[in-house]
Amino acid sequence: xxxxxxxxxxxxxxxxxxxxxxxxxxxxxxxxxxxxxxxxxxxxxxxxxxxxxxxxxxxxxxxxxxxxxxxxxxxxxxxxxxxxxxxxxxxxxxxxxxxxxxxxxxxxxxxxxxxxxxxxxxxxxxxxxxxxxxxxxxxxxxxxxxxxxxxxxxxxxxxxxxxxxxxxxxxxxxxxxxxxxxxxxxxxxxxxxxxxxxxxxxxxxxxxxxxxxxxxxxxxxxxxxxxxxxxxxxxxxxxxxxxxxxxxxxxxxxxxxxxxxxxxxxxxxxxxxxxxxxxxxxxxxxxxxxxxxxxxxxxxxxxxxxxxxxxxxxxxxxxxxxxxxxxxxxxxxxxxxxxxxxxxxxxxxxxxxxxxxxxxxxxxxxxxxxxxxxxx
Numbered sequence: 514x515x516x517x518x519x520x521x522x523x524x525x526x527x528x529x530x531x532x533x534x535x536x537x538x539x540x541x542x543x544x545x546x547x548x549x550x551x552x553x554x555x556x557x558x559x560x561x562x563x564x565x566x567x568x569x570x571x572x573x574x575x576x577x578x579x580x581x582x583x584x585x586x587x588x589x590x591x592x593x594x595x596x597x598x599x600x601x602x603x604x605x606x607x608x609x610x611x612x613x614x615x616x617x618x619x620x621x622x623x624x625x626x627x628x629x630x631x632x633x634x635x636x637x638x639x640x641x642x643x644x645x646x647x648x649x650x651x652x653x654x655x656x657x658x659x660x661x662x663x664x665x666x667x668x669x670x671x672x673x674x675x676x677x678x679x680x681x682x683x684x685x686x687x688x689x690x691x692x693x694x695x696x697x698x699x700x701x702x703x704x705x706x707x708x709x710x711x712x713x714x715x716x717x718x719x720x721x722x723x724x725x726x727x728x729x730x731x732x733x734x735x736x737x738x739x740x741x742x743x744x745x746x747x748x749x750x751x752x753x754x755x756x757x758x759x760x761x762x763x764x765x766x767x768x769x770x771x772x773x774x775x776x777x778x779x780x781x782x783x784x785x786x787x788x789x790x791x792x793x794x795x796x797x798x799x800x801x802x803x804x805x806x807x808x809x810x811x812x813x814x815x816x817x818x819x820x821x822x823x824x825x826x827x828x829x830x831x832x833x834x835x836x837x838x839x840x841x842x843x844x845x846x847x848x849x850x851x852x853x854x855x856x857x858x859x860x861x862x863x864x865x866x867x868x869x870x871x872x873x874x875x876x877x878x879x880x881x882x883x884x885x886x887x888x889x
Contacts, residue, residue: 518697518724520756524866528748528775531865534756536654537695539601541569543756544772546858547604547780548851552577553597556785557843558851560599566848567855570602572780575647576611579637580630584650592652604655606760607644610662621661623678641685653696657727658686660701665735672705679703680717687721697724699758705730706739708746715750725756732761741770748775765794765857766881769874772861784854788847791835795853796880802846807832810888820852
């Protein structure tokens with residue numbers, strides 16, 4: 514294992530890249546999808562089951578963990594890795610997005626954000642310095658700068674104000690982070706869907722200097738076409754020798770499109786949340802296991818899938834346990850979805866290394882266009 518954080522680019526295919534991030538807790542193969550463990554758990558999954566899907570890294574959430582059980586408590590118990598029984602890399606987001614989307618009575622100043630918890634109404638203050646301290650207490654391998662992420666659509670003047678505040682906070686985050694051997698700090702590009710603002714943000718981040726760079730402020734209401742419009746140029750604004758992380762994305766076709774445009778890392782709650790609500794991602798699109806047509810279907814969710822769910826359980830069984838409200842329904846559906854996502858990432862990595870990404874993407878879209886085939 515590496516003593517310090519590093520990124521090695523192994524191959525490219527057009528704008529797409531495959532490589533490896535090395536950390537003291539293990540390697541991360543890129544392009545990488547990070548399952549979301551919001552409150553110290555990937556919902557409905559054991560850590561060893563998440564690892565078995567092929568995940569190299571998890572995402573934890575600063576906002577949720579600071580509220581419950583508290584970063585200081587986690588530190589006293591040995592840090593987040595020991596606390597949740599995951600010995601591989603963890604990236605923690607800064608809390609900025611959740612403060613925007615979940616917190617109540619939010620008051621924003623140059624210093625930071627004062628807000629009331631959505632859980633119990635308790636008053637909290639989060640600043641760049643406090644975000645860095647919380648992530649240090651958690652023991653994160655990859656730490657994210659504290660930023661402000663406005664929901665889109667928003668007036669350009671508001672997006673510009675938030676971006677420039679985020680750049681000032683990025684400088685404070687870097688100073689507060691200090692020198693932490695083995696840990697990495699990522700800056701976050703903001704700027705909405707305006708190219709000039711994205712360019713300004715990228716230049717500010719590069720002047721500060723980070724171990725990796727995230728593309729933030731997307732997947733917040735702008736739609737896929739606008740998101741891809743930004744990704745057509747935004748990754749190339751960032752250093753080629755550092756990982757590029759697209760935050761909060763997304764659906765399988767979002768992921769393929771992002772990788773084609775040069776993104777190395779992604780995260781999203783979608784595969785776990787969809788599993789708990791009865792939706793499975795397959796090579797032919799989404800299967801809603803709640804539908805009555807699955808009640809006597811002996812086939813697996815995806816006949817080409819080797820996950821434990823597809824190897825051992827029929828659609829009829831999954832339909833039954835979901836309709837009956839059994840906990841195993843969420844477990845099996847989530848396991849399948851995470852396996853599908855990691856298999857998609859492995860396919861993308863192999864295709865880039867072989868120089869056949871365009872063919873891989875064409876086959877991906879063609880199979881999804883076929884749709885789910887009803888039973889005979």
